[in-house]
Structures are given as structure tokens and as C-alpha cells.
Amino acid sequence: MSESHPPLPWDTAQAADAYRDRDMRLARELIFPAVLRRLGPADATGQVVLDVGCGTGALAAHLAEVRGCTVQGIDPSSSMLEIARADRPHPLVDYRLFDGRSLHWIADDAVDAVVCCLVYCTDPDDHRLADLTREIHRVLRPGAPFVLADLNPQATGEAFSTLRYGEPGADYADGDTVPTTLRRLSGTTVTTACHYRSLTHYEALLTEAGFTSPDLDLPLMPHGDESSAQGPAETRVAPYMVLTAHAGKGSGR
Numbered sequence: 001m002s003e004s005h006p007p008l009p010w011d012t013a014q015a016a017d018a019y020r021d022r023d024m025r026l027a028r029e030l031i032f033p034a035v036l037r038r039l040g041p042a043d044a045t046g047q048v049v050l051d052v053g054c055g056t057g058a059l060a061a062h063l064a065e066v067r068g069c070t071v072q073g074i075d076p077s078s079s080m081l082e083i084a085r086a087d088r089p090h091p092l093v094d095y096r097l098f099d100g101r102s103l104h105w106i107a108d109d110a111v112d113a114v115v116c117c118l119v120y121c122t123d124p125d126d127h128r129l130a131d132l133t134r135e136i137h138r139v140l141r142p143g144a145p146f147v148l149a150d151l152n153p154q155a156t157g158e159a160f161s162t163l164r165y166g167e168p169g170a171d172y173a174d175g176d177t178v179p180t181t182l183r184r185l186s187g188t189t190v191t192t193a194c195h196y197r198s199l200t201h202y203e204a205l206l207t208e209a210g211f212t213s214p215d216l217d218l219p220l221m222p223h224g225d226e227s228s229a230q231g232p233a234e235t236r237v238a239p240y241m242v243l244t245a246h247a248g249k250g251s252g253r
Contacts, residue, residue: 007179007193016079018190020056020087023162023183026239030219031117031149032062034242038147038217039113042067047112050074050103052136053119057084057095063115064092076100101128103135111139117149118240120202121165121194124177133209140247146211148243151180152218153198160239161232165194172196202243211245218242 039049047069051060054073064071071093075081081095100123114136123129136146156166156178166178173196180194199216206214218238223231233239 007177007191011077013079015192016056016077016083018182018184018192019080020083021184021186022190023185024058026160026162026221026234027058027118029221030234030238031240031242032059034217034219035059035115035117035147035149036063036066038215038242038244039067039115039145042069046070048072048110050106050111050114050136050139052114052116052132053100053122054084054095055080055118057088057093059115059117060084060093060095061088061090064090068092069112070094072096074098074103101131101135103132103139106139108138109141111144112141113144114140114146115149116147118151120148120197120205121151121178121180122192124175124195126175126205129205130208133205133211137210137247142247142249144247146206146245146247148202148206148214148245149240150202150243151194152238152241153196153202155237155239156196158233158237158239160234160237163239165239166196174198174201199241206243206245210248212248214243214245216241216243 049063049069049071051071051073054060054075060071060073073093073095078097084095151165156172157168162183164181172178176196178194178196179191181189181191183189220238221234223235
């Protein structure tokens, strides 16, 4: 994968249009099942799930369809939300614009689960993410799960079937901008700007906000007929990581 143009910032209409046409095979086959598994059995009594950084609505609509839960999909990009409303309307999903930091309209302990898919890696501002993580903790009921899926910081430079996070052979430190190439359904590619954070950095964001130490999943695609040395990179290296933490129950809430 290669791209000669400068990386697109995520908060642009151009990035939203490119994301609309992205090849989601790996995300659907690796992230979506892991998120569903970590959320646990569906609650028939009317579970409320918050999808933070819902983008074009793929995961929000999938959760509503598969689990029958009420989903509030929120995103700081009005362009992403326009696509979500047009492409993935669902009677159980409400899409809302927010500032990427505050969940002021949601009461304490009001949400049964929070999911966040490929969002933290797009935000360069650690302070904003820390505020957001604390807000997520506040609105979750005690003991409820926060499932955070993101690009695997240990897989930079790997040429996966649908993406490459960083340049081959490059070393990245916390805070570095990482050019991330996405394959589109048309067969072309687009490069967007992501931001590197180590696993330790993610863990600190969660625990400092009051969450339990997260469990880590590194889902792989199953091998086909090829040998492990010849198969796609995603059969050997996880493109994504899925962190699952739970809201604390202490008096600090």
C-alpha cells in the first residue's frame, strides 16, 4: 500500500467520504465479534449502549441489530454523522454530535455498556482523551464494561489486507503522528493521520479514570490453506487490539 498525498485529518469531510468507502472486512471479522463477546449476553430488558466515536455508524447499527439494544452513537464529526444517518439508520440508534470530551447530557451511572472503536488512535490530544475517559467512567453503571478497540501499537508497519498502520521499519513513540493507509472498496487507498500510543499509555488512561486494569484481546484471522509464512499478515499479527475494562465501584465515582 502506498499513498503520495499528505495524511488526511479525521475531522474533515474528505476523511469522512474516504471512510465511507473503506474496506471493513478485517474490522467486521476481528473487532465486531470481539466487542460482542466482551459485552456478554444481550439483556432482553432494554440495555443502553453508548458508541463513542461512532463514525459512519457501522458498529452502532450492528449492535442494535444483533443485540436489540438501544444505542446512542456519538461523534465529533458532523460529516461522519451525516453519512451514518443516511447509510445506517436504525430505529434503535440515535446519532448525536458531541465535542469529543464531555458527555454532559448523560446522567451518572445511566449507561449499561460503552464501546469505542478506532477512535483514540485518531485524537492527538491526550488531555481531551483523559477527560473523555473520565466521562465514560462517570456515565457507566458500576461494574459495567468499556470495550475499547484500536489499532495494535505492536503492529506498526505491517501490510495487512485492508490497512497499514505506519511505515515499515519506522519506530514510533507516544504522541507521534502515524500515517495510516486504508484500502477502499474501489481498490484505491487513502492515507489518514493517526497518533501512536503504547499499550501502557492506554492502560494508564483507563486506570487513571477509575477503570479496572483492562483485559487484552489480540484477534487473528484463521489460517486458510496457506502456510503460516505465506498467509496474510492478519493471520500472524493482530491488526487491532481490544481492551475491556470495567467501571469501578468505589467512592471515587
